[in-house]
Amino acid sequence: MNFFSSDFxxxxxxxxQLGKMLLYETRKWDIQTKVMDxxxxxxxxxxxxxxxxxxxxxxxxxxxxxxxxxxxxxxIENVNVEALEKLEEEGVKVxxxxxxxxxxxxxxxxxxxxxxxxxxTAPFVRFAYTSEIKDSIANGGLALPFVWKSAQFxxxxxxxxxxxxxxxxxxxxxxxxxxxxxxxxxxxLAVIVARSSSGELVNYPVVEMExxxxxxxxxxxxxxxxxxxxxxxxxxxxxxxxxxxxGHVGLLAVELFQTQDDKILVxxxxxxxxxxxxxxxxxxxxxxxxxxxxxxxGLPLGKTxxxxxxxxxxxxxxxxxTGDVIYENMESILDMQGxxxxxxxxxxxxxxxxxxxxxxxxxDMARAREVAQQVKETIQVVSK
Amino acid sequence: MNFFSSDFxxxxxxxxQLGKMLLYETRKWDIQTKVMDxxxxxxxxxxxxxxxxxxxxxxxxxxxxxxxxxxxxxxIENVNVEALEKLEEEGVKVxxxxxxxxxxxxxxxxxxxxxxxxxxTAPFVRFAYTSEIKDSIANGGLALPFVWKSAQFxxxxxxxxxxxxxxxxxxxxxxxxxxxxxxxxxxxLAVIVARSSSGELVNYPVVEMExxxxxxxxxxxxxxxxxxxxxxxxxxxxxxxxxxxxGHVGLLAVELFQTQDDKILVxxxxxxxxxxxxxxxxxxxxxxxxxxxxxxxGLPLGKTxxxxxxxxxxxxxxxxxTGDVIYENMESILDMQGxxxxxxxxxxxxxxxxxxxxxxxxxDMARAREVAQQVKETIQVVSK
Numbered sequence: 001m002n003f004f005s006s007d008f009x010x011x012x013x014x015x016x017q018l019g020k021m022l023l024y025e026t027r028k029w030d031i032q033t034k035v036m037d038x039x040x041x042x043x044x045x046x047x048x049x050x051x052x053x054x055x056x057x058x059x060x061x062x063x064x065x066x067x068x069x070x071x072x073x074x075x076i077e078n079v080n081v082e083a084l085e086k087l088e089e090e091g092v093k094v095x096x097x098x099x100x101x102x103x104x105x106x107x108x109x110x111x112x113x114x115x116x117x118x119x120x121t122a123p124f125v126r127f128a129y130t131s132e133i134k135d136s137i138a139n140g141g142l143a144l145p146f147v148w149k150s151a152q153f154x155x156x157x158x159x160x161x162x163x164x165x166x167x168x169x170x171x172x173x174x175x176x177x178x179x180x181x182x183x184x185x186x187x188x189l190a191v192i193v194a195r196s197s198s199g200e201l202v203n204y205p206v207v208e209m210e211x212x213x214x215x216x217x218x219x220x221x222x223x224x225x226x227x228x229x230x231x232x233x234x235x236x237x238x239x240x241x242x243x244x245x246x247g248h249v250g251l252l253a254v255e256l257f258q259t260q261d262d263k264i265l266v267x268x269x270x271x272x273x274x275x276x277x278x279x280x281x282x283x284x285x286x287x288x289x290x291x292x293x294x295x296x297x298g299l300p301l302g303k304t305x306x307x308x309x310x311x312x313x314x315x316x317x318x319x320x321x322t323g324d325v326i327y328e329n330m331e332s333i334l335d336m337q338g339x340x341x342x343x344x345x346x347x348x349x350x351x352x353x354x355x356x357x358x359x360x361x362x363x364d365m366a367r368a369r370e371v372a373q374q375v376k377e378t379i380q381v382v383s384k
Numbered sequence: 385m386n387f388f389s390s391d392f393x394x395x396x397x398x399x400x401q402l403g404k405m406l407l408y409e410t411r412k413w414d415i416q417t418k419v420m421d422x423x424x425x426x427x428x429x430x431x432x433x434x435x436x437x438x439x440x441x442x443x444x445x446x447x448x449x450x451x452x453x454x455x456x457x458x459x460i461e462n463v464n465v466e467a468l469e470k471l472e473e474e475g476v477k478v479x480x481x482x483x484x485x486x487x488x489x490x491x492x493x494x495x496x497x498x499x500x501x502x503x504x505t506a507p508f509v510r511f512a513y514t515s516e517i518k519d520s521i522a523n524g525g526l527a528l529p530f531v532w533k534s535a536q537f538x539x540x541x542x543x544x545x546x547x548x549x550x551x552x553x554x555x556x557x558x559x560x561x562x563x564x565x566x567x568x569x570x571x572x573l574a575v576i577v578a579r580s581s582s583g584e585l586v587n588y589p590v591v592e593m594e595x596x597x598x599x600x601x602x603x604x605x606x607x608x609x610x611x612x613x614x615x616x617x618x619x620x621x622x623x624x625x626x627x628x629x630x631g632h633v634g635l636l637a638v639e640l641f642q643t644q645d646d647k648i649l650v651x652x653x654x655x656x657x658x659x660x661x662x663x664x665x666x667x668x669x670x671x672x673x674x675x676x677x678x679x680x681x682g683l684p685l686g687k688t689x690x691x692x693x694x695x696x697x698x699x700x701x702x703x704x705x706t707g708d709v710i711y712e713n714m715e716s717i718l719d720m721q722g723x724x725x726x727x728x729x730x731x732x733x734x735x736x737x738x739x740x741x742x743x744x745x746x747x748d749m750a751r752a753r754e755v756a757q758q759v760k761e762t763i764q765v766v767s768k
Contacts, residue, residue: 004711004727024408027431030729047411047431285722285745300719307691307745327388335684338669343388345414361669361691 003297005030010293011069012036013056014076015044017344017354018273021281022075023047025290036065043345059083066092073250073296075272077105078153095197095296096271100248104271108151108178114266117245120238121266122257124180126151130172133179137166142179151176183265185257189225190276191239193252194291197298202291203239204284204304206232207276209255220372221312223279226365231262238264246271251292253277275314275357282340282359283310308338309365311372315341315356315381317349323383325349327356332378336371338362341379355381387681389414394677395453396420397440398460399428401728401738402657405665406459407431409674420449427729443467450476457634457680459656461489462537479581479680480655484632488655492535492562498650501629504622505650506641508564510535514556517563521550526563535560567649569641573609574660575623577636578675581682586675587623588668588688590616591660593639604756605696607663610749615646622648630655635676637661659698659741666724666743667694692722693749695756699725699740699765701733707767709733711740716762720755722746725763739765 002008010026012019015037023044026033034050035042045051054061056076062083066072071093072084084098096104103113114121125142127133136142144166150159150173162182163169188211192204208225209218225232239254246252246269253274255267277288286294286302294301317325325347333339343356358375362368386392394410396403399421407428410417418434419426429435438445440460446467450456455477456468468482480488487497498505509526511517520526528550534543534557546566547553572595576588592609593602609616623638630636630653637658639651661672670678670686678685701709709731717723727740742759746752 002710004714005709005729005731020411023431024411027404027408027729028724028726030727046433047407049430286724290724294718299715302718303721307747325389326386330388331683334678334686337687339686340412340670340674342412343414345389345411347389363691 001297003029003031006032008032008071009034009049009069011065011072012044012048013062013065013072013074013079015039015042015048015051016075017043017342017356018075019044020047020344021278021342022273022289022292025287025293028290029293031293034065034069036061041347056080063087066094071095071296073272073292074101077101077270077272081105093197095249096252097247097249100246100271103246104269106151106176107149107268108176110268111178111180113245114242117241119242119245119266120264122181122183124178126176126178128176130169130174130177133163133169133177134166136179145182147180147182148172149178149180151178183257183259185259186262187225187227187258188267189227189235189256189258189264190221190274191235191254191256192274192277192280192288193239193243193254194295194301194304195243195248195250195252196295196301197249200301201240201243202301202304203236204277204280204288205306206235207279209276218275218312218314219376221276221279222365222369223283223306223310227258228262231258231264234262234264238266242266242269250295251277251288275312275354278342278357279310279312279359279361281342282361283308308361308363309368311360311368313358313360313372313376314354315343315358315379317351317353317355317381319351321381321383322350323348325355326382326384328380328382329378333358333375336360336374338368339371339375349381349383385681387413387415390416392416392455393418393433393453395449395456396428396432397446397449397456397458397463399423399426399432399435400459401427401726401740402459403428404431404728405662405673405726406657406676409671409677412674413677415677418449418453420445425731440464447471450478455479455680457656457676458485461485461654461656465489477581479633480636481631481633484630484655487630488653490535490560491533491652492560494652495562495564497629498626503626503629503650504648506565506567508562510560510562512560514553514558514561517547517553517561518550520563529566530563531566532556533562533564535562567641567643569643570646571609571611571642572651573611573619573640573642573648574605574658575619575638575640576658576661576664576672577623577627577638578679578685578688579627579632579634579636580679580685581633584685585624585627586685586688587620588661588664588672589690590619591663593660602659602696602698603760605660605663606749606753607667607690607694611642612646615642615648618646618648622650626650626653634679635661635672659696659738662726662741663694663696663743663745664690665726666745667692692745692747693752695744695752697742697744697756697760698738699727699742699763701735701737701739701765703735705765705767706734707732709739710766710768712764712766713762717742717759720744720758722752723755723759733765733767
């Protein structure tokens with residue numbers, strides 16, 4: 001199969017920042033692309049060969065889109081899987097496959113998959129509706145605190161809430177959900193695994209994540225994680241087991257907890273490029289977006305080692321600011337060593353919205369960490 | 385000035401591979417762009433915000449294009465400078481400035497500039513027409529062999545020819561030209577200098593270039609050059625003197641000869657991103673395209689150090705092949721460690737046409753050089 005400067009056409013469902021960064025790689029290799037997104041202001045609108053406006057959950061839209069491409073991938077899980085199943089039946093290649101999407105798309109299904117396969121994960125209870133949780137607490141069936149997670153459509157910190165008291169349930173949507181035991185973890189870790197359509201399997205180094213306490217969004221992603229080598233190996237082993245069991249094609253980002261007694265638990269996974277892998281654009285021999293393209297096209301997978309230490313800082317909208325975006329003090333961070341900002345191109349900011357990220361690379365991890373702190377304290381995503 | 389996700393619009397004259405790689409950076413920072421190129425199949429046609437078909441040497445086209453942007457830059461020198469001068473007079477920022485373009489665009493003027501400023505360069509004679517050269521040889525005014533260079537419009541190995549006998553002049557265009565003494569150099573080197581509109585000046589490490597003997601195109605660019613430290617420092621010193629004298633804003637790629645007795649001579653310069661800096665995408669802390677954007681926007685310049693050793697191999701069309709392009713053995717080179725192909729997106733190949741490049745990076749230079757050789761021996765740019 002010839003992909004480069006050819007008639008081959010790759011379809012991408014979703015036109016956000018992940019799609020935008022995938023398009024750097026398709027441009028680099030002159031692979032034709034067609035992208036669908038519901039927003040006329042999607043970051044992917046330019047740099048693809050063809051852009052289609054469409055609801056990713058609409059059966060007809062997704063099906064018709066898929067009929068016009070040679071291979072279909074996603075940059076967001078919330079897509080119409082029934083349409084993808086029909087496309088698969090009709091011979092269209094869909095990576096990740098719908099069987100992987102079915103496991104992952106619904107967080108309750110995903111958790112059941114782990115327990116069914118003996119994969120370590122935090123204890124949880126599934127509820128058909130959030131409203132059932134109060135009864136369960138009253139009956140003594142569920143102990144506070146716990147983490148409430150919507151089974152479907154969680155993204156960007158939405159769909160997840162720490163519940164410390166019954167009142168914290170107020171205002172949550174009355175949907176299928178899980179209540180998960182709060183893990184008093186030492187570290188949140190992640191491992192990105194790539195599996196190609198020819199079965200080749202590679203993993204990136206373990207990264208360490210720090211979350212914003214309120215917004216439940218990653219503040220720093222640090223590669224390599226500053227943890228014991230044995231723990232890192234355990235994290236990689238678990239990630240590879242998850243990957244083999246799911247049998248995906250493309251990337252799988254595996255988020256993990258390192259418990260106080262150094263056990264590794266799977267938190268959740270995403271079958272696509274992931275926020276925890278953005279550091280790879282500047283730090284790795286093969287960045288995660290190129291790796292995803294290699295994997296789904298059945299090309300040999302690239303070297304996952306890092307050239308230098310990498311730290312990623314998310315650029316999220318400041319609290320109290322909604323409207324046309326301005327990036328304050330960009331010049332100051334560009335004056336720091338080894339700093340690369342990525343601006344996704346969303347015109348409107350709002351509190352905690354992911355507007356971009358900044359990567360800091362250095363031969364020396366301690367120095368990178370210092371600069372990352374300076375970046376975080378300097379740049380501000382505000383409205384005009 | 386606010387450039388990021390704003391109304392600011394950057395104009396780029398030329399839509400080839402250099403423009404295409406500049407657009408990765410404008411996309412990364414969400415800077416609006418408008419590109420003009422004469423070809424409807426220009427590699428820049430997608431990924432800019434606006435594409436205009438137009439002859440870069442047409443006064444009206446260039447002038448009207450410039451009136452619609454906030455800042456104008458180039459990815460090729462062969463543009464209508466009169467139009468740029470009028471735009472400058474009317475307050476449009478043009479980087480590189482027309483005074484720099486005027487010096488560089490004509491190779492005879494460029495050479496005279498070096499001698500006027502005491503900058504070491506190979507001896508040369510200027511001719512108004514190629515036809516005058518025969519007389520000069522007959523009179524004993526010019527000795528064989530020499531290098532014939534068209535004063536204007538040389539690109540991609542065209543416009544340059546080694547003349548060893550009078551017959552070699554047959555078929556050359558009868559244009560303004562220079563005859564330059566052939567330098568028995570030890571090495572061809574290059575140094576990229578960036579100068580920002582605020583006057584900040586930085587240089588990349590010295591790179592070493594190997595040319596294809598017939599096509600006069602670079603085969604390998606090696607960073608850092610495997611030369612003595614004193615020679616490298618001398619090369620950097622000369623490049624900085626050239627840069628300061630020209631007073632450009634943006635990048636200046638300075639090509640140099642290292643003579644047998646380790647003198648440094650300036651060969652020629654280009655006021656834009658350059659083939660000799662492509663390695664920087666994978667190897668440097670700040671790649672040359674981002675650096676050019678930083679320089680012309682007056683942003684702080686980025687760190688020019690390398691993370692790892694880098695070697696670049698040009699992908700040029702194989703001899704005997706003209707037509708729809710195919711990249712043979714791409715999978716084999718993707719299976720090698722630290723290898724990143726860049727495919728420019730030209731649909732038609734022809735002998736020696738620059739179709740892409742491949743970067744090889746490794747912590748170890750010797751290993752990178754071995755892999756580069758394998759890449760060169762493996763991939764073939766042929767027609768269907």
